[in-house]
Amino acid sequence: MKAEVTSSPVNDELVTQVHQKLVEKLSSENRRLKHLESELTKKYEFQRILTSVSTELMQRSFQETLSYLETALKQLIDFARAERCMLLVFSEDGATMEEVYESVKDDSVTRIGSKVKGSSLSSYPVLEACALESEPLIVRDCSELSPAQRADRLLDPEVRSSIHFPLLDQGRISGLITIDWLKSELDWEDEMISLLPVAGEMLLRATSQAKLEQQKHESEERFRLISEQSLVGIVLLQDGLIKYTNEQWSRISEITVEDMYGWEANGFISMVHPDDRNLLIEQARKKQAGEPDVLEQYEWRLNTPSGKTKWISIYSRTVPYSGRNADLCTLIDVTEQKDAQNSLRESEQRLRAVFNAAEDAIFIKDVEGRYTQVNPAMEKLLGLSKDKIIGRTERDLMSPDVAKRVREADAKVLSGATVDLEDCLDIKGVRRFFHNLKVPLINADGEVIGLCGVSRDVTLRKSAALAKEKHLKSEAQNKAKTEFLARVSHELRTPLNAIIGYSEMLAEDAESDGLENYSKDLRKILDAGGHLLGLINDILDMSKVESGKMEIFAEKVLVEEVVQEVFSIIRPLLQSNENQFEVIREFPEGLEMTTDQIKLRQILLNLLGNASKFTRQGTVTMRIEEMKDAAPARIKFSVQDDGIGIEQSKVARIFRRFTQAEEDTALKFGGTGLGLPITKAFVDMMSGKIEVSSEIGKGSLFEVDLPMHLPRKQSLGSWKKGQWGIWKAAETDQT
Amino acid sequence: MKKILLIEDNEMNRDMLSRRLERKGFEVILAEDGREGLEKLGEAKPDLVLLDVSLPVLDGFEVLRRAKAEPETSSIPVIILTAHAMDADREKSFELGADDFDTKPIDLEGLLAKMTALLEE
Numbered sequence: 001m002k003a004e005v006t007s008s009p010v011n012d013e014l015v016t017q018v019h020q021k022l023v024e025k026l027s028s029e030n031r032r033l034k035h036l037e038s039e040l041t042k043k044y045e046f047q048r049i050l051t052s053v054s055t056e057l058m059q060r061s062f063q064e065t066l067s068y069l070e071t072a073l074k075q076l077i078d079f080a081r082a083e084r085c086m087l088l089v090f091s092e093d094g095a096t097m098e099e100v101y102e103s104v105k106d107d108s109v110t111r112i113g114s115k116v117k118g119s120s121l122s123s124y125p126v127l128e129a130c131a132l133e134s135e136p137l138i139v140r141d142c143s144e145l146s147p148a149q150r151a152d153r154l155l156d157p158e159v160r161s162s163i164h165f166p167l168l169d170q171g172r173i174s175g176l177i178t179i180d181w182l183k184s185e186l187d188w189e190d191e192m193i194s195l196l197p198v199a200g201e202m203l204l205r206a207t208s209q210a211k212l213e214q215q216k217h218e219s220e221e222r223f224r225l226i227s228e229q230s231l232v233g234i235v236l237l238q239d240g241l242i243k244y245t246n247e248q249w250s251r252i253s254e255i256t257v258e259d260m261y262g263w264e265a266n267g268f269i270s271m272v273h274p275d276d277r278n279l280l281i282e283q284a285r286k287k288q289a290g291e292p293d294v295l296e297q298y299e300w301r302l303n304t305p306s307g308k309t310k311w312i313s314i315y316s317r318t319v320p321y322s323g324r325n326a327d328l329c330t331l332i333d334v335t336e337q338k339d340a341q342n343s344l345r346e347s348e349q350r351l352r353a354v355f356n357a358a359e360d361a362i363f364i365k366d367v368e369g370r371y372t373q374v375n376p377a378m379e380k381l382l383g384l385s386k387d388k389i390i391g392r393t394e395r396d397l398m399s400p401d402v403a404k405r406v407r408e409a410d411a412k413v414l415s416g417a418t419v420d421l422e423d424c425l426d427i428k429g430v431r432r433f434f435h436n437l438k439v440p441l442i443n444a445d446g447e448v449i450g451l452c453g454v455s456r457d458v459t460l461r462k463s464a465a466l467a468k469e470k471h472l473k474s475e476a477q478n479k480a481k482t483e484f485l486a487r488v489s490h491e492l493r494t495p496l497n498a499i500i501g502y503s504e505m506l507a508e509d510a511e512s513d514g515l516e517n518y519s520k521d522l523r524k525i526l527d528a529g530g531h532l533l534g535l536i537n538d539i540l541d542m543s544k545v546e547s548g549k550m551e552i553f554a555e556k557v558l559v560e561e562v563v564q565e566v567f568s569i570i571r572p573l574l575q576s577n578e579n580q581f582e583v584i585r586e587f588p589e590g591l592e593m594t595t596d597q598i599k600l601r602q603i604l605l606n607l608l609g610n611a612s613k614f615t616r617q618g619t620v621t622m623r624i625e626e627m628k629d630a631a632p633a634r635i636k637f638s639v640q641d642d643g644i645g646i647e648q649s650k651v652a653r654i655f656r657r658f659t660q661a662e663e664d665t666a667l668k669f670g671g672t673g674l675g676l677p678i679t680k681a682f683v684d685m686m687s688g689k690i691e692v693s694s695e696i697g698k699g700s701l702f703e704v705d706l707p708m709h710l711p712r713k714q715s716l717g718s719w720k721k722g723q724w725g726i727w728k729a730a731e732t733d734q735t
Numbered sequence: 736m737k738k739i740l741l742i743e744d745n746e747m748n749r750d751m752l753s754r755r756l757e758r759k760g761f762e763v764i765l766a767e768d769g770r771e772g773l774e775k776l777g778e779a780k781p782d783l784v785l786l787d788v789s790l791p792v793l794d795g796f797e798v799l800r801r802a803k804a805e806p807e808t809s810s811i812p813v814i815i816l817t818a819h820a821m822d823a824d825r826e827k828s829f830e831l832g833a834d835d836f837d838t839k840p841i842d843l844e845g846l847l848a849k850m851t852a853l854l855e856e
Contacts, residue, residue: 493818494745497840501751504843505758533840553826 042079042188046195049075050202057206065210066101072203073103076179076196080188083109084156084180087203088116094131094173096120099207109182112156125149130164131173137164138193140186161186163193167200175204233312233331238321240265252312252333254304273301273309280314287318287327299334311338361455364441367448369393369410381455383427399426413438413451422458432459478546485543489536496536500529538674545681552685554710557597559587559635563624566604573612579641580619587626593635594709599682606679607639607702615643615699626708633708642699651692655680686710737854738762740781742772742798743816744790748839752785755843769793773801776808783854786833788817788824796831803832812853816841 053072060068073085082105089099097120102113121128126149130137139145139162150157161181166173177200233249235242242260250257253271260267272280279300286294296317302310316329355362361378365371371389379386382397389397394406402425409419419438424431438453503525510519544550563583574581604622611620623638646654654676683690687707694700739761743749753763764779766772769790776784784802788795795815802808812834817824828836835849 490818493839494748497818498747498751500840501748501755501843505751505755508758529840 042192043195045079046192046199049079050199053199053202057202065206069101069203069207070103072199073101076199077103077105080179081181081184082179083182084112084178086113086116086176086178087200087207088127088176088178089204089207090121090131090174090176094121101203101207110156110158127164127176131166131176134166134168134173136166136193136197137162138186138190139163156180156182158182160184163196165197165200167197167204169201169204169208174208175200177203231332233333235268235329235331236319236321236326237268237329238324238326240268242268243321243326249331252310252331253302254306254308271302271304273303276300283316284327287316299338309335311335358454360457362453363389363455364450364452365393365410366450367414369395369407372450378455381427381457402426409436409438410451413440414448416440416448422462432457433462434458475548478543478548481546482543482549485540489540492536493533496529496533500526500533503529538678541678542674542681545678545685550681550685552596552599552710554594554596556592556594557600559591559593559624560585560589562597562600562604563622566601566608566622569605570608570612573609574620577612577615578617579612579615582619582621584621584623587624587635591626593706595706596686596710599686600706603679603682603704604637604639606675607637607704610675611639611641611643611700611702615641618642618699627705635706635708637704637706638701640699640701645696645699646692646694647696648694651694654692655690736760736762737783738764738779738781739850740764740766740772740775740779740784742766742769742775742784742790742795743787744768745787748787752841759847767791769795769798772798776802776811777805780808781811783850784811784813786813786815788815788828796827799828799831799833812856814846814849814853 077085084104087101088097091098100113100117142159159180164178167175233252234246236244245260297315299313302312311334313332313334314329316327318325319328355375361381362375363378364373370393374389394403413419422435424433435456435458438451440448441450443449503522507519507522621640625636627634689705691703756763766775770792786795814835815828815833816837818839825836
């Protein structure tokens with residue numbers, strides 16, 4: 001724009017005056033023009049700044065936007081010849097100044113932005129009023145402000161002029177832009193000032209846009225990171241097609257992501273184990289149909305290209321995708337857990353089988369002492385069904401004294417000890433013994449959560465053990481007795497040997513020298529010695545029988561030989577009582593039997609000895625009878641006499657040890673009372689029978705029935721003759 | 736005259752049995768313990784041995800075992816004499832090769848019968 005200048009020569013003064021005025025006018029116009037020019041220049045300049053800033057903002061990425069803001073604000077400072085410019089961004093609720101971007105002219109200007117950032121708007125009444133009323137606050141001279149306004153912390157005491165403009169974004173006041181002049185006063189016209197919010201709002205929108213973009217970017221980035229780094233497989237399925245999947249699913253399924261994207265509609269389902277396909281298809285159908293009983297999570301088997309079968313846990317949700325519903329599935333490989341679960345289940349089943357089949361009672365109790373699990377053996381033990389035991393304690397099920405012992409033991413176990421003890425329990429009136437083992441049950445944190453007990457019924461074992469103990473004790477006692485008797489008998493026999501030997505020698509000498517007086521007395525010594533020897537032998541035999549040390553030595557022997565030997569030994573005794581002896585043989589010549597001939601002879605000598613002793617001037621008959629009808633073959637030896645006989649009521653006593661038919665029998669006839677008990681014991685040992693029939697005054701009949709052949713456990717070879725000294729000496733033995 | 740070796744540590748039994756055997760017409764050689772018995776067995780070559788079981792130095796079973804193991808003496812019959820009327824002694828005697836067995840106190844007639852049987856074989 002240009003000023004036009006005109007002049008006239010006629011009236012110089014006037015002209016001069018006019019000129020003067022014109023000049024004045026002109027100069028004023030000129031000034032005005034100049035001012036307008038400068039204003040315009042400012043506007044252009046401002047427009048240039050705005051264009052440059054907005055271009056910058058458009059070209060910059062959102063990350064760079066925020067760092068560019070300070071540069072933009074600096075341009076505003078330079079343009080306004082101000083010292084400080086701040087962009088205050090409010091929080092969504094408008095209560096806080098969430099972000100503050102500040103720029104200063106140079107380092108000599110104090111930055112105040114950091115003090116303001118994060119403060120609530122209400123701490124700055126001046127700003128708050130400006131924002132609330134949506135009216136700009138323009139202070140050309142700060143000295144005009146009230147003390148209260150001056151106290152507003154935002155207003156730097158150095159500030160001479162200041163403008164604050166509320167900024168609109170999306171229809172609401174979202175921030176403020178402030179410019180402070182410190183060195184000069186504000187000389188902008190209002191019109192110029194009104195341009196400021198344009199820039200402010202542009203910047204504000206740029207920040208909010210940048211922020212939004214950043215959030216979006218961050219969430220995308222986050223999703224990408226989560227998806228790619230995730231241990232969870234992700235598949236987005238729509239119309240059977242894989243719309244999205246991640247690396248983890250590629251790793252699990254052993255198929256590349258690219259391959260999966262290239263699949264047709266049945267691609268996904270073809271990975272599923274044939275047995276599980278229906279499950280997946282059915283679930284998808286239900287979901288599509290909006291049925292309520294659709295499973296959110298379930299497990300299925302995946303067949304991988306390498307031939308592995310993997311257990312997959314799937315969790316699917318319906319999400320919108322490209323305007324339609326899709327299934328967003330998260331997938332986890334749970335093969336290990338499943339395998340562990342299976343082996344755990346198998347092991348649990350095995351344990352359960354043992355638990356159920358065990359003969360020992362097994363139970364589990366909680367820390368309160370209540371039974372939580374019991375096996376059938378425990379039900380049987382207590383005589384109660386499971387439902388009567390579970391949930392109860394020993395106090396409910398056992399007698400007070402037993403319950404007390406159980407409780408004491410349980411307390412120890414619950415404090416971490418293992419208890420192993422025997423206890424007894426009266427069941428249906430019968431005392432039974434139990435071996436109880438109790439161990440604490442400990443959870444993964446090491447806390448005792450109960451106890452497990454095993455009760456074994458040891459009643460039988462215990463009674464057997466007691467019986468054995470008793471048996472061993474009595475065996476040991478018997479053994480000691482036998483050994484003692486063997487020793488005593490040995491000690492007695494040695495001097496007796498001398499007594500018998502020397503007296504026999506002397507008797508022979510006396511007889512050959514015709515010394516009747518001596519020989520008679522010497523024979524008495526010999527008889528007494530023989531009697532003593534018989535007693536010793538009987539006691540030793542009886543004790544051997546009792547301690548089980550008496551053994552059978554079966555060997556072959558001619559029956560006739562036994563008869564002859566017995567007869568030759570017994571003859572002197574028969575003769576001394578003037579008895580007749582008769583032998584009835586009812587067996588073929590040369591008959592052999594397999595037996596312990598020493599014991600057989602002793603049996604016969606005892607019976608014949610008794611018969612001779614209790615018979616005077618009578619007949620003693622020995623009958624030997626082969627019992628042909630018996631199978632296996634048997635033989636019977638009978639000894640009959642017509643002597644004093646035994647009273648019927650006393651017959652039973654004669655085979656008892658140390659008892660004779662009459663109390664005074666020993667006085668009249670002598671003897672230990674061991675002869676018949678030993679005889680019976682020998683007969684029993686040889687699997688035979690002994691029977692007696694007797695009548696007072698008429699005599700007695702003893703019958704011994706023996707097997708013809710005993711098993712030949714040990715054969716001692718031939719040992720034909722002799723061995724009769726002791727029995728010869730024992731001839732005075734009686735019942 | 737048959738030569739009998741009597742190995743017996745008990746003086747009274749030794750004296751009595753030897754005298755009675757001499758009267759019956761035997762020549763009796765005496766030994767008081769197992770070692771002496773074995774020595775005399777080798778030197779005198781008796782026709783029969785009467786051997787006590789409980790002997791000092793070497794017991795009767797050991798004497799029996801050695802006598803039967805030695806070819807020069809193995810054929811000489813041995814009768815074991817024991818005061819132990821225990822079955823185990825009898826059994827053990829025959830296992831070790833004794834020809835017969837008798838218990839004390841000795842019944843002379845019985846013993847003579849056994850001796851005669853063995854000497855006649």
